[in-house]
Amino acid sequence: MDLIKPEIGLIFWTALTFAILLFVLRKFAWKPILGAVGDREDSIRKALAEAENARKEMQNLQADNERILKEARAEREAMLKDARDMKNKIVSDAKELAQVEADKMIQQAQATIESEKKAAVTDIKNQVANLSLEIAEKVIKEQLSNKDKQLQLVESMLGDIKLN
Amino acid sequence: MSLALVQEAAAAVDYGAFAAIGAGLAAIGGGIGVGKIGGAAMEAMARQPEMQGKLQGSAIVLIAFIEAVALFGVVVGLMGVLG
Amino acid sequence: MQVSTFRAFFAILFLSFYSLGFAASKTATKDSSEGDEPFNASELIFHHIGDSHSFHVYGSDEDHFPAALTIPLPVILWTDNGLVTFMSSEFHHDVDGKVMVERKGLKFTNLHDKIYQLDAGALAVTLDKDQHATNATRPLDFSITKNVFSMFLSVALILLIFLFSARSYKKSNTNMPSGIGRFMEPIIVFIRDEVAIPNIGEHHYKRYMPFLLTLFFFIWINNVIGLIPFFPFSSNLSGNIAFTLTLAVITFVITIFSSKKYYWKHMLWMPGLPVPMKLFLAPIEIIGMFVKPIALMIRLFANITAGHVIVLSLIGLIFIFETFWVAPISVLFTLFISVIEVLVVAIQAYIFTMLSALYFGQALEEEHDH
Numbered sequence: 001m002d003l004i005k006p007e008i009g010l011i012f013w014t015a016l017t018f019a020i021l022l023f024v025l026r027k028f029a030w031k032p033i034l035g036a037v038g039d040r041e042d043s044i045r046k047a048l049a050e051a052e053n054a055r056k057e058m059q060n061l062q063a064d065n066e067r068i069l070k071e072a073r074a075e076r077e078a079m080l081k082d083a084r085d086m087k088n089k090i091v092s093d094a095k096e097l098a099q100v101e102a103d104k105m106i107q108q109a110q111a112t113i114e115s116e117k118k119a120a121v122t123d124i125k126n127q128v129a130n131l132s133l134e135i136a137e138k139v140i141k142e143q144l145s146n147k148d149k150q151l152q153l154v155e156s157m158l159g160d161i162k163l164n
Numbered sequence: 165m166s167l168a169l170v171q172e173a174a175a176a177v178d179y180g181a182f183a184a185i186g187a188g189l190a191a192i193g194g195g196i197g198v199g200k201i202g203g204a205a206m207e208a209m210a211r212q213p214e215m216q217g218k219l220q221g222s223a224i225v226l227i228a229f230i231e232a233v234a235l236f237g238v239v240v241g242l243m244g245v246l247g
Numbered sequence: 248m249q250v251s252t253f254r255a256f257f258a259i260l261f262l263s264f265y266s267l268g269f270a271a272s273k274t275a276t277k278d279s280s281e282g283d284e285p286f287n288a289s290e291l292i293f294h295h296i297g298d299s300h301s302f303h304v305y306g307s308d309e310d311h312f313p314a315a316l317t318i319p320l321p322v323i324l325w326t327d328n329g330l331v332t333f334m335s336s337e338f339h340h341d342v343d344g345k346v347m348v349e350r351k352g353l354k355f356t357n358l359h360d361k362i363y364q365l366d367a368g369a370l371a372v373t374l375d376k377d378q379h380a381t382n383a384t385r386p387l388d389f390s391i392t393k394n395v396f397s398m399f400l401s402v403a404l405i406l407l408i409f410l411f412s413a414r415s416y417k418k419s420n421t422n423m424p425s426g427i428g429r430f431m432e433p434i435i436v437f438i439r440d441e442v443a444i445p446n447i448g449e450h451h452y453k454r455y456m457p458f459l460l461t462l463f464f465f466i467w468i469n470n471v472i473g474l475i476p477f478f479p480f481s482s483n484l485s486g487n488i489a490f491t492l493t494l495a496v497i498t499f500v501i502t503i504f505s506s507k508k509y510y511w512k513h514m515l516w517m518p519g520l521p522v523p524m525k526l527f528l529a530p531i532e533i534i535g536m537f538v539k540p541i542a543l544m545i546r547l548f549a550n551i552t553a554g555h556v557i558v559l560s561l562i563g564l565i566f567i568f569e570t571f572w573v574a575p576i577s578v579l580f581t582l583f584i585s586v587i588e589v590l591v592v593a594i595q596a597y598i599f600t601m602l603s604a605l606y607f608g609q610a611l612e613e614e615h616d617h
Contacts, residue, residue, distance in 0.1 A: 004242055006489035009388040013395045014493040021402050026457035029409035033435060034456060036416040228598040232542040235549040
């Protein structure tokens with residue numbers, strides 16, 4: 001039996017059939033199918049790449065936002081600090097000014113007091129002088145009769161009165 | 165008497181049967197080879213299950229190579245039987 | 248139970264091989280319908296796995312009901328007197344060289360499903376003791392035999408499946424297949440991603456894709472057709488050595504034509520080895536070049552034929568033991584083997600495609616990527 005003896009007829013038909021099948025399928029089946037599969041894979045790959053890009057962009061955007069927020073925060077901080085500084089400065093300036101003013105007022109007051117005091121002293125002196133004169137007049141008037149006594153009185157009075 | 169018997173037996177011997185025995189021996193060799201590959205592939209898969217696909221593919225191809233040798237034996241045996 | 252099953256299984260295997268041994272010398276091609284003739288399993292098996300000029304559908308006897316049905320197939324011969332064609336029904340189911348068909352002054356007869364042309368002057372075929380015709384020669388036979396018919400059927404099936412698939416891609420505007428195309432696409436993508444690209448490489452694989460896909464589906468569909476045990480199918484085409492030889496030769500020719508300088512250099516004058524080693528290796532490599540397609544041919548042929556032989560042997564058990572009690576066992580085993588065969592036929596188609604791709608890849612290898 002020729003199980004392992006190839007028949008020429010079957011070889012011929014197989015070769016012919018396979019060649020025709022290969023030709024027809026290549027043209028009408030494999031080309032469209034592989035093309036479609038390839039297109040689809042390309043589109044999937046493209047979509048994935050796009051999604052990746054979008055994700056990256058989103059990330060960038062988020063990073064930007066964060067940066068801007070940080071900047072804003074820093075700015076606010078700076079502004080607050082400035083304000084605080086300014087406040088301090090104003091307060092300290094005001095203090096200084098007040099001090100100076102007060103000093104000045106105190107000085108003026110002192111000066112006034114001094115001058116008042118001087119005036120008062122002068123007044124007192126004048127009064128004392130007047131009083132002394134009056135006393136002296138009275139005493140003199142009284143003592144003019146007694147010469148000795150007059151002299152003694154003047155003496156003692158002058159001794160008592162001390163000018164400041 | 166006994167010589168005649170032996171002669172008769174020798175005449176009755178079908179040499180094709182020896183070819184069948186040869187084919188069987190070839191199948192034993194192939195069986196050992198396939199078994200070793202299968203065992204090694206299984207072990208490798210157990211060690212690295214994530215490589216299963218690759219291991220299966222190469223194991224099948226290797227088995228095909230070994231099997232071809234056994235099949236050569238079978239076909240030579242067939243040639244002997246079918247003359 | 249289990250043990251006896253195995254014993255029976257081995258018994259049939261032994262018996263089939265044993266009777267196979269006798270088949271060569273006896274080849275008693277009597278009609279098995281003759282009742283008193285003992286059942287010859289090897290004859291049945293070899294009749295099935297061989298080719299035939301007619302397609303036997305059912306039955307064995309034309310006289311009984313239901314009458315046997317055999318589809319005649321065209322006989323196409325190329326003779327010294329030109330092309331001769333007639334239907335195989337003209338032989339009236341004769342396969343013993345008794346019925347003569349006369350065309351263009353030549354006598355043809357069917358001897359063991361092979362067409363013989365009688366030598367001039369001969370009236371009947373005379374056979375020698377090995378059942379070989381002594382006064383007849385075989386003309387070039389391009390008949391549409393059972394296997395060729397089955398091949399045409401498979402082509403029709405493949406075209407139907409894939410032209411429909413391709414159309415379903417065109418119809419949708421998202422490039423999504425529908426129906427049968429949805430089932431076929433993963434297989435096509437598998438062939439591309441697991442067979443073509445890893446073996447041939449990114450640069451060249453596109454050129455070989457049509458061949459690999461056609462090869463895979465041609466072998467697979469024909470294998471599956473061989474597994475289906477009723478009329479339009481049931482042939483043993485992919486277990487026929489002529490079929491596998493043709494495909495292997497096509498692979499070989501493509502390998503040779505796509506080979507680059509490096510392939511030949513590597514084969515004939517292996518670089519980086521001492522000269523005596525090179526001289527020693529060159530013939531081995533050249534033999535290897537031819538052994539590869541031969542192995543492809545033998546592997547597919549032997550695997551598919553073995554599948555058919557086992558199934559038929561198991562069914563043959565019933566007739567060898569001449570009892571119905573074996574039937575459940577043989578049917579169960581046949582079912583078991585058939586399930587395995589479904590896997591095997593797919594794997595064989597895959598291996599043939601895979602190795603073809605591997606050989607193309609080797610032929611295409613360049614200097615740098617070694």
